[in-house]
Amino acid sequence: MPPGGLEKITSAEVAKRAGVSQSAVSRVFTPGASASPEMTQRVRRAADELGYRPNILARSLITGRSRIIGLVISYLENNFYPEVLEKLSAALQQRGYHVLVFMAPQSIDNIDHVVQEILDYQVDGIVTASVAMSSDLAMRCRAAGIPVVLFNRAQDDPRLSAVESDNRSGGAALARFLLAGGHSRFGYIAGWEGASTQRDREAGFVDVLAQSGITLHARAVGNFRHDEAAEAARTMFTGPDRPDAVFVANDHMAFAVMDVLRFELGLRIPEDVSVVGFDDVPMAAWPSYNLTTVRQSAEAMVTQTVDILIDHIEQDDSAPRRATVPAPLIQRGSARLPDNGSNPYDT
Amino acid sequence: MPPGGLEKITSAEVAKRAGVSQSAVSRVFTPGASASPEMTQRVRRAADELGYRPNILARSLITGRSRIIGLVISYLENNFYPEVLEKLSAALQQRGYHVLVFMAPQSIDNIDHVVQEILDYQVDGIVTASVAMSSDLAMRCRAAGIPVVLFNRAQDDPRLSAVESDNRSGGAALARFLLAGGHSRFGYIAGWEGASTQRDREAGFVDVLAQSGITLHARAVGNFRHDEAAEAARTMFTGPDRPDAVFVANDHMAFAVMDVLRFELGLRIPEDVSVVGFDDVPMAAWPSYNLTTVRQSAEAMVTQTVDILIDHIEQDDSAPRRATVPAPLIQRGSARLPDNGSNPYDT
DNA sequence: GACCCCATTGCAATCGTATGCACGATTTCC
DNA sequence: GGAAATCGTGCATACGATTGCAATGGGGTC
Numbered sequence: 001m002p003p004g005g006l007e008k009i010t011s012a013e014v015a016k017r018a019g020v021s022q023s024a025v026s027r028v029f030t031p032g033a034s035a036s037p038e039m040t041q042r043v044r045r046a047a048d049e050l051g052y053r054p055n056i057l058a059r060s061l062i063t064g065r066s067r068i069i070g071l072v073i074s075y076l077e078n079n080f081y082p083e084v085l086e087k088l089s090a091a092l093q094q095r096g097y098h099v100l101v102f103m104a105p106q107s108i109d110n111i112d113h114v115v116q117e118i119l120d121y122q123v124d125g126i127v128t129a130s131v132a133m134s135s136d137l138a139m140r141c142r143a144a145g146i147p148v149v150l151f152n153r154a155q156d157d158p159r160l161s162a163v164e165s166d167n168r169s170g171g172a173a174l175a176r177f178l179l180a181g182g183h184s185r186f187g188y189i190a191g192w193e194g195a196s197t198q199r200d201r202e203a204g205f206v207d208v209l210a211q212s213g214i215t216l217h218a219r220a221v222g223n224f225r226h227d228e229a230a231e232a233a234r235t236m237f238t239g240p241d242r243p244d245a246v247f248v249a250n251d252h253m254a255f256a257v258m259d260v261l262r263f264e265l266g267l268r269i270p271e272d273v274s275v276v277g278f279d280d281v282p283m284a285a286w287p288s289y290n291l292t293t294v295r296q297s298a299e300a301m302v303t304q305t306v307d308i309l310i311d312h313i314e315q316d317d318s319a320p321r322r323a324t325v326p327a328p329l330i331q332r333g334s335a336r337l338p339d340n341g342s343n344p345y346d347t
Numbered sequence: 348m349p350p351g352g353l354e355k356i357t358s359a360e361v362a363k364r365a366g367v368s369q370s371a372v373s374r375v376f377t378p379g380a381s382a383s384p385e386m387t388q389r390v391r392r393a394a395d396e397l398g399y400r401p402n403i404l405a406r407s408l409i410t411g412r413s414r415i416i417g418l419v420i421s422y423l424e425n426n427f428y429p430e431v432l433e434k435l436s437a438a439l440q441q442r443g444y445h446v447l448v449f450m451a452p453q454s455i456d457n458i459d460h461v462v463q464e465i466l467d468y469q470v471d472g473i474v475t476a477s478v479a480m481s482s483d484l485a486m487r488c489r490a491a492g493i494p495v496v497l498f499n500r501a502q503d504d505p506r507l508s509a510v511e512s513d514n515r516s517g518g519a520a521l522a523r524f525l526l527a528g529g530h531s532r533f534g535y536i537a538g539w540e541g542a543s544t545q546r547d548r549e550a551g552f553v554d555v556l557a558q559s560g561i562t563l564h565a566r567a568v569g570n571f572r573h574d575e576a577a578e579a580a581r582t583m584f585t586g587p588d589r590p591d592a593v594f595v596a597n598d599h600m601a602f603a604v605m606d607v608l609r610f611e612l613g614l615r616i617p618e619d620v621s622v623v624g625f626d627d628v629p630m631a632a633w634p635s636y637n638l639t640t641v642r643q644s645a646e647a648m649v650t651q652t653v654d655i656l657i658d659h660i661e662q663d664d665s666a667p668r669r670a671t672v673p674a675p676l677i678q679r680g681s682a683r684l685p686d687n688g689s690n691p692y693d694t
Numbered sequence: 695g696a697c698c699c700c701a702t703t704g705c706a707a708t709c710g711t712a713t714g715c716a717c718g719a720t721t722t723c724c
Numbered sequence: 725g726g727a728a729a730t731c732g733t734g735c736a737t738a739c740g741a742t743t744g745c746a747a748t749g750g751g752g753t754c
Contacts, residue, residue: 008491010710021734026712033713036732051487056467057404057413058710062739066404068447068468077629082429090450098468099448100415103436120403121415121445140398144355226629255633263634282424282573286602287610288635357740368704373742380743383702405740409709 009052018046029054060122067097069309070118072111072128074104075224078252079281080298084129084151087302095310097124104131112137119144125309127151132194147312149305152296154196154322161312161320163304167197167278170294170327171204171247174276177292177329178245179208180338183274185217187243189232189257191224191250198224198249201278205247217243222253229253233260237267244273245335251277251284251293258289258334274335290333300325356399365393376401407469414444416656417465419458419475421451422571425599426628427645431476431498434649442657444471451478459484466491472656474498479541494659496652499643501543501669508659508667510651514544514625517641517674518551518594521623524639524676525592526555527685530621532564534590536579536604538571538597545571545596548625552594564590569600576600580607584614591620592682598624598631598640605636605681621682637680647672 011025018025020043027033028043035043046052060066069092075081089099100121102114111128115137118126126141129151138160141148150162178186186209191198206216218236222229229248233256236243248254254277261267261275269275277284280295304323311318331337358372365372367390374380375390382390393399407413416439422428436446447468449461462484465473473488476498485507488495497509525533533556538545553563565583569576576595580603583590595601601624608614608622616622624631627642651670658665678684 008710012710022711023713023734023736024732026710027733030712034732039732053463053467055408055469055710057407057469058739059712060404060739061402061408061710061741062712064739076429076433079426079429082423082426082432085429085432085448086423086450089448093450098464101432101436101446101448103433103440116400117445120400122402122404255635259634283630287606288602355740359740369741370704370706370743371702373740374703377742381702386702402740405709406742407709408711408740409742411709 008055009050011052011054014043014047014050014052017050018042025052026054064122065124065313066122068100068121068123069097070102070115070121070123070126071099072102072104072114072118072126072131072133074129074131077226078224078250078279079283080250080252080279080296081129083281083298084302087298088127088305091302091306095306097310115141119146124313125149127305127309128153130195130197147309149309149312151301151305152197154200159320161308162322163301163308163325164197164323165296165301165325165327167200167327168204170278170296170329171201172208173204173327173329174247174278174294175205175208177331177338178247178274178276178335179212179214181245181274181336182338183245183336184214185241185243185245186214187218187220187236187246188216189229189236189246189248189253190219190221191253193221195224201247201249218246222249222256224250224253226252226256230256230260233257234264237261237265237273242273246273246275248275248277251279251281251291253277254291254293254334255283255289258291269334270336276335280330284330285332292332292335293330294327295330296327297325355402356397358399358401361390361394361397361399364397365389372399373401411469412471412660413469415447415468415470416444417449417462417468417470417473418446419449419451419461419465419473419478419480421476421478424573425571425597425626426630427597427599427626427643428476430628430645431649434645435474435652438649438653442653444657462488466493471660472496474652474656475500477542477544494656496656496659498648498652499544501547506667508655508669510648510655510670510672511544512643512648512672512674514547514674515551517625517643517676518548519555520551520674520676521594521625521641522552522555524678524685525594525621525623525682526559526561528592528621528683529685530592530683531561532588532590532592533561534565534567534583534593535563536576536583536593536595536600537566537568538600540568542571548594548596565593569596569603571597571600573599573603577603577607580604581611584608584612584620589620593620593622595622595624598626598628598638600624601638601640601681602630602636605638616681617683623682627677631677632679639679639682640677641674642677643674644672 012022015022015025025043027035028040104111104114111131112134126148130153135157152164154162154164220232220236222232248257258275267273277291277293280293284291284293308321359369362369362372372390374382375387451458451461458478459481473495477500482504499511501509501511567579567583569579595604605622608620614620624638624640627640631638631640655668
């Protein structure tokens with residue numbers, strides 16, 4: 001034996017040791033296949049002694065399934081996404097799949113390039129978390145028989161499956177809550193304008209305001225980035241005619257806004273300004289921020305995503321599905337409350 | 348053509364269309380191989396028309412390299428790790444590798460099970476981020492010719508490569524800084540006792556204290572978890588004889604401790620208690636926490652990890668390496684300063 | 695013009711596994 | 725008890741690529 005120890009063990013070697021054919025070994029390790037108890041036992045024994053485990057790649061070559069799911073992801077600095085990654089990976093792992101990670105570059109046109117790379121790995125499915133993909137490329141995936149699920153991002157194309165939370169209702173609930181709290185000058189700090197989440201949250205918010213004949217008092221763009229949100233807050237809240245409530249398009253930016261208001265501008269939250277966010281990342285519950293927000297349940301979204309994805313993989317031709325998970329208002333201390341203290345407006 | 352569009356394209360089909368042999372197609376797509384300019388052109392043209400891209404899995408089967416790196420990871424709620432994942436994935440992507448993620452379960456004995464799964468995918472290398480792996484299994488990887496790099500975790504076995512930051516010096520620097528700041532009753536909130544990072548940070552800290560004849564005034568265990576750290580802080584700081592400075596083994600726990608001190612116990616930081624952490628995650632710089640801490644550079648650690656890993660993969664028999672990246676003190680506002688305001692103690 | 699060298703290309707084997715087919719042995723059923 | 729159905733197993737092939745080997749051909753040298 002060469003120095004370095006044992007080399008790769010193949011099914012043929014196990015077969016030889018067990019005194020059976022290579023096919024028999026394969027059958028023992030293939031769930032649906034038929035093998036007699038004694039055969040199974042002999043093969044397993046030989047396999048254990050040799051430390052044999054089937055080569056997934058070789059298996060994939062012939063079965064056409066790799067048990068790999070490609071995940072395209074981008075904003076890991078927003079705590080919502082690590083949570084998603086963790087839960088998604090764990091859920092898939094439990095069902096025998098694994099996640100191959102692709103970090104999406106900032107520039108949008110490169111996404112297609114990334115998806116190409118994913119396809120090279122013969123993945124069984126793709127999850128794109130909050131990144132755009134050209135319809136053209138989506139169709140190529142479909143053509144190649146590879147299901148795609150859009151996570152936290154809607155798309156006009158009804159042929160694509162998508163999972164998102166109810167961003168519009170969430171935005172609306174926040175508006176109702178702030179109205180009930182007696183606010184009158186509303187600011188909005190937007191995420192990246194190309195995102196459907198951004199669009200829907202804002203739409204829900206301004207629609208409800210409009211029903212009371214109110215328009216946004218101020219609006220700025222934070223692009224879902226911490227530093228840009230801080231900058232947006234500075235310009236929005238400098239000067240006397242500032243909002244008395246601000247909806248920040250996600251929690252990650254809301255933290256930046258709160259810090260600027262408190263530590264740079266000396267404003268009190270919620271006495272001087274109410275701040276609300278969206279996502280309910282764990283940090284939102286920490287006392288330093290204690291942020292009133294809307295819960296986007298990573299758990300529920302991941303469950304839906306996995307269900308849809310596995311369904312598409314294992315059913316030949318299941319129709320595209322879109323799931324919207326509820327997004328309840330989570331009432332904390334960063335926004336003034338309605339007089340009666342409760343909130344009947346989250347519907 | 349069946350409904351659903353084009354099926355998978357193989358090199359043989361490209362060959363037919365270009366009027367050349369299948370080997371020729373392979374050579375055009377294999378970097379080192381020889382092919383005439385006109386051949387290359389014809390093949391590329393045919394490939395583009397058909398939308399052909401080589402099947403990485405099939406290639407892996409014969410070359411023995413999958414260009415997949417297995418990453419075992421666990422504590423994604425600590426912001427340091429998403430940062431690592433992002434940088435690691437990006438760095439590997441740039442060098443033509445991709446990351447297959449394996450979430451490690453809490454129980455330690457299951458880790459080996461996870462690594463087995465990884466091996467099934469014929470990965471070219473493994474990075475284990477802050478999780479233990481039995482020496483036995485590490486040797487099996489070595490035997491299989493699969494390099495392993497321990498990230499943020501040391502191990503006695505000198506045959507394993509490892510990357511970590513200088514935890515000991517970091518802990519020592521914090522002790523010197525707090526001593527210079529005039530503190531006298533030192534608390535320590537530990538991470539998970541099985542972790543080398545925990546051990547080394549504490550050792551550096553208490554060693555320096557010992558040089559001044561001081562021992563820990565209080566000690567509690569937070570297991571690197573936010574909620575457990577909060578609980579530890581409650582017990583440590585309830586009662587009159589509380590520490591006037593506390594070193595929390597990482598930033599993630601330090602945030603919990605600060606919140607408890609301020610919002611539950613009404614203590615001022617740093618006037619009543621100084622708090623220092625370890626990692627310098629982005630949030631540590633946010634005004635709400637403004638945490639004095641030690642920087643553990645994800646950037647530098649990832650660079651080292653990738654260098655070592657690729658080296659092991661591409662050089663047949665490169666010796667195990669261990670890298671320690673510097674861990675400088677980052678002075679912010681959560682700890683009282685030495686009288687002269689500067690800090691000459693970070694050496 | 696004979697020779698050699700090198701670049702280019704095709705043929706065929708190979709990687710490790712799954713699986714259709716054929717065949718023998720066993721069981722089931724009427 | 726014989727036919728049919730069922731089960732277990734091995735043989736051989738296929739998956740989609742890489743690569744050693746040999747054949748071809750063109751160019752350079754004397």
